[in-house]
Amino acid sequence: MKKAVVLLSGGLDSSTVLAIARSRGFQCHCLSFRYGQKQDIELERAAGIAKAMRTEQHLILRLDLGLIGGSALTSAIEVPKDRNAEEMGQGIPVTYVPARNIIFLSHALAWAEVLGAADIFLGINAVDYSGYPDCRPDFLHAFARAANLGTKAGSTGSPFRFHAPLIELSKKEIIEVGTKLGVDYSLTHSCYDPVQGLACGHCDACILRLKGFAEAGMKDPVVYASHNEVEPPNTI
Secondary structure, three states: OEEEEEEOOOOHHHHHHHHHHHHOOEEEEEEEEEOOOOOOHHHHHHHHHHHHOOOOEEEEEEOOHHHOOOOOOOOOOOOOEOOOHHHHOOOOOOOOOOOHHHHHHHHHHHHHHHHOOOEEEOOOOOOOOOOOHHHOHHHHHHHHHHHHHOOHHHHOOOOOEEEOOOOOOOHHHHHHHHHHOOOOHHHOOOOOOOEOOEEOOOEHHHHHHHHHHHHOOOOOOOOEOOOOOOOOOOOO
């Protein structure tokens, strides 16, 4: 089987990407990071997802981006709550972790080279949440070019391929794809600011997730501490 490195955060998007990679016949080696984030629930969920999907390997690397700070996910900055779509679309949010995807992809690239894997999968998305500059197609194209110029494999005729199958999908479409592939979304965690182990229901990630399930005509299987009701779209 072809080998692939899959960035797995434990969230809805990366779990769907893992399912997609498996459906394409890849032997999946999953990579997660303990990077100084303020909560470890996502790593617990990532381990459970990797086991449930019978991945070849799940590696958790330890970094400390908390020492750098600059993000509501790694330092004492308040996570925004109850923002509407217009507010989410204004500028780069404080939940952006400086250079995180560049750092994560660099580690994935190094591991892929060691494994002899030419394919790297990641769950970036530029539709529902384009506020992150490292979730956009132009970023990924530029990184891929640099990766193939700056590695032994890439520079000797064995280029790496970067797969972002969700990049142009809405959250609704992502959920529909994952459901068809059998993803158990009750195992996933998307919340930026959990409350006693439960999704808060009010951060940007929770709001977008709830909206996606509502638009897909499904109930989110994750338990929330509280959340505002999200009405499904009127299909009449």
